[in-house]
Amino acid sequence: MAQGCLKCLKYTMCFANFLCFLCGVAVLGFGVFMMVNFRITALTPTLASFNSANMLLISGIVITCVSFLGFLGALKENRCLLLTFFLLLFLLMLVELTAACLLLMYEGEIGTMVKEDLTKGLETAKGKTGNSTELTSEWDLIQEKLNCCGINNVTDWGDKVPESCCLKNCNSPAVQYRPKGCLITLQNLIEDNFLTTGVSVIVLCIIEVLGMCFAMTLFCHISRSGLGYKL
Structure with a gap:
């Protein structure tokens, strides 16, 4: 019974990470497409490096790499990959929570910075006169x-x-x-979607916690099985 549950957990983790990998590839491709075809430089010159294309590109790379580690670690029952997957998810969750706290703490300063950059x-x-249309x-x-x-x-x-x-x-x-x-x-658009953004962050953290639990469960099972060579 226990072996059947663990096998079900293993393939569930493989399937979930495979879906995340496909989503990561899609986000990465869309980020590359936006970077090639859209240049947001005149709108916010100082924050040009933090535009949506770059954010999508970075997010796609992170999602693709992390999900690939989780998929391969679960499929091969490799303790090293599972542990790396667990640590990366933990670090990502800490980064997300830290970023959310900083946004709440420095909301006024960020608003001033955005206003200056828009100016x-x-x-x-x-x-500009020569390329005013562009x-x-x-x-x-x-x-x-x-x-x-x-x-x-x-x-x-x-x-x-x-x-x-x-x-x-x-x-x-x-x-x-x-x-x-x-x-x-x-500002009104951000405030109107504040609840949706908060719920999305909470759901994302829950998914990451579940992924960490699955990875640690498989890791402990492999350790108890005496498969030390897979460390």
Whole structure:
């Protein structure tokens, strides 16, 4: 009975890690695609290295490597791989919890930093003339998707207001611009999705704890079986 349960646990762990591996490959591929086709430099020049493409690329690499270790360790019943898988999951959970705590503790400072960086990006987009279309395309995308204009309002653009700020009567003297700035819109969007983000982090931590429990259970079973050569 116990052997059957352990075998079921082993193949369940293999299947779960194989699915995570496929998801990691998909995220990695999507990150590479975004990095090649989308360049977010004019919007946030200082935070350009932390854009979504880089984050997806790093997340895909981490998910792929960790899930591969878990899959191979469970399939081969290798104690070294299982222990490495356990430690990596533990470190990832610590990093996630630390990042969540830092975001809560330094929420004001992060908001100020993002505002300053957006200001630099907007000034860069306004100051360029040769590639103005390319540089403002990122702002156009954000302003159209979030229904906002500038950082605080349309006055941030001065006399170079892009068409994406227009709401009504774009080609008439009575033109109407989008009333809200992108900064407050982004803040409201984050606040509206705060609960969803928190629940996602909790679910992710629960999955990681289950993965650690499965890995340690198999590790202890292999140790009791006397398979010392697999260390």
